[in-house]
Amino acid sequence: MKLETIRTDIRLRHGKLYKQCVGWVLVLPTVLYLLVWTVYPLIYALYASLTNMNMARPLLTKFVGFTNYKLLIQDQFFLTAVGNTLWVTLLSILLELIIGYLMAKLFFQAQGTKGIGILRTIFILPIMITPLITGLLWSYILNPTLGIMNHLLKLFHLPALDWFGSSDIALYSIVAINVWQWAPFMMLLILAGLNSIPSPLEEVAQLEGASWWQRLTNLEIPYISQVVVLGIFIRIMENLKMFDLVYATTNGGPGKATEIVSLLAYRQSFLYYQTGYGAAIAIAILVLSIILVQFLFKLLWRREVV
Amino acid sequence: MKKVFLVLLSFLLVLLTACSGQTGSSNAEDNTLRVIMIADPWVDVMKEFGQKYEKETGIKVEVSAYSYDQTHQKEILLGNQKSSAADVIVLDSPWVGEFAEGGIVEDLTSRIEKTPELNWNDFIPSFRDVAKWKGQTVGVPFAPYYVMLHYRKDLFEKEGFEPPKNYEELIRIADHFTDNPDYPGMYGIAMNNERGAPVGQAYFEHIWHFGKPFKSMEPGSKDPYSNMTPLLSSPESVAVVKMFKDLLKYQPPGALNYAWDERAQAFAQGKVAMIMAWSVRTPGFLDEERSQVGDKFDTAIVPTVKGKEPVPPLGGWLMGINKYSENKERAWEFIKWMNSKEVHKEFVLKGGPPARLSELNDPDLKEKFPWFDTLAESAEKAFADCRPRILESFQIIDTVGNHISEALSGKLSVEQAMKQANDQVRNLMIQGGYKVD
Secondary structure (H helix, E strand, O other), rough: HHHHHHHHHHHHHHHHHHHHHHHHHHHHHHHHHHHHHHHHHHHHHHHHHOOOOOOHHHHOOOOOOOOHHHHHOOOHHHHHHHHHOOOOHHHHHHHHHHHHHHHHHHHHHHOOOOHHHHHHHHHHHHHOOHHHHHHHHHHHHHHOOHHHHHHHHOOOOOOHHHHHOOOOOOHHHHHHHHHHHHHHHHHHHHHHHHHHHOOOHHHHHHHHOOOHHHHHHHHHHHHHHHHHEEEEEEEHHHHHHOOHHHHHOOOOOOOOOOHHHHHHHHHHHHHOOOHHHHHHHHHHHHHHHHHHHHHHHHHHHHHOOO | HHHHHHHHHHHHHHHHHHHHHHOEEEEEOOOOEEEEEEEOOOOHHHHHHHHHHHHHHOOOEEEEEEOHHHHHHHHHHHHHOOOOOEEEEEEEEEHHHHHHHHHOEEHHHHHHOOOHOOOHHEEOOHHHHHOOOEEEEEEEEEEEEEEEEEEEHHHHHHOOOOOOHHHHHHHHHHHHHHHEEEEEOEEEEEOOOOOHHHHEEEEHHHHHHHOOOOOOOOOOOOOOOOOOOOOOHHHHHHHHHHHHHHHHHHHHOOOOHOOOHHHHHHHHHOOOEEEEHHHHHHHHHHOOOOOOOOEEEEEEEOOOOOOOOOOEEEEEEEEEEEOOOOOOOHHHHHHHHHHHHHHHHHHOOOOOOOOOOHHHHHHHHHHHHHHEEEEEEEEHHHOOOOOOOOOOOOHHHHHHHHHHHHOOOOOOOOHHHHHHHHHHHHHHHHOOOOOOO
């Protein structure tokens, strides 16, 4: 009996170890992948941000401590870039939500009408264009002398605007293009949410004569919020790393009116070869995004769970 | 567990060595010569000459051309990775110091000395100076550009104007053609105003008429980089930017975002009466398909401050050899051929930039390109270091351009913007180890 127990015990223990080994071997590719493509670059970027590394003279790299970060918080271009990035993110998402909701309501009401499917497809086409092309297209449309937008404005006797040339307007032109491209995305998500509302509830709301506000807060929001919150997170992440659109239209100008963080990091790292400073900017962006996303996650997701 | 870690570690090591094992490919045995260059207007002519060379020698010339920033990036990477992926490196004049000190290109001094048939003294002297860096010769100065004033001679004749010799006259003429009922839709001038390199370079094109950007940098100085204390917020420097700002009134809407292309387009479409543009674009204005001003324009040396000699901006491309090329001899043979008097003249006839004194005085060429007299005059008065040629040049120019753009857009006063530019460039110079007071 005794011997028997010991044997089973050994077998069991052996089995556990074996199982763990299998587990390790199975996750090994992922671990390797992460080590090579995520962990190593991150650690290297951290190291680079503490040096004066310059790609044009890599042999002269010296450890400089937190100098890059000190320069960063004094850098007007960086501070403006952070402000602009956050402002573009906030404003774009807000407008995308409002316009997306209104569009979704229209499509929801019009459901069943002939040809509505085609119209919906056309509406979501902008999402499929790469931001670089979007930027180029709009830079033609909004060209102050050759563009069609100012031509149309003139036809209606409205003042023509210098869409990208004026430092008061340029950032809003960027927001407008961004919203034009991504409001349909929100529309899609919200439409899916609206469609998931059970029809008896709809009927009750209608019978009881609920006002549009009551319908919105008590009926629609509970059903659409889950997808919308997901959409908001996707859009936050995309907006924080926005690059192509600005690169193709204003390149950050005039002055620093449309300076954004990824453009700044690109310039330092790949045009000036200030790898150290560029890495410091990248790390700063990373920390900011983590804080922002964590904060919003707590704010928005908790409500969701309730 | 230990075993697992060991396996993991060895995997990682294998992977790392596999990654670092391969740099540059060896092409010694095949018959090609790789040229890396800028996609400027004459790149197609260059490719044509590559084919011609292949016919004559059997050596295939592969030309890869990129945009300005990319060319710089690719060439720097070649040097950093000690790569032999290109043999001939075509580099811009402000990069000379960077490429010489970074060990990216071969010193050609002795090769040039041993090749009398190259006729080195026939190359334009001011651009020959550009090719020199602390005793090294980084490349053959085969494609120099100068900034010239381009003006509409038809309109100037009609109004009885002479090409402006100084900024006062320039502004007066620009004013005359702007908002003039006789010339609907016309503007006086177009300038590079876009933030970054476009307006930063414009600053270095005009500062020499007003003063100097750094303490030891002035036309004719022997050691222009001996004291790099920036003088960007000096009254003279501020005056340059104020002039840029004044000139905005006479430019088409949207001019704040103008760079080289937009400026040239505005002139080619007959929208502006004058531009100051690099001579590399001048042949394009003759092209009837893309320009409406083919026979209506003329050139003159750039205007200056009243009473001062003009310092025409110079730039352009040098042909160097990659220090890590495996075909250095082959590369030199090609450079010699391309830059020989006969071949280079053909190259110029097809739209390439003239590089030899004999070309500027050649009757065939002068007849075809009437602006060669202006070029010759500009070449004589140019200053090799008009744009700094040190490692930090690119960043200096871009930084200055970013701050000027703030002044032009009205967000900051010119004085404030230039003060900020000065502080930033000062830091950069200290970091770079230059002498700063």
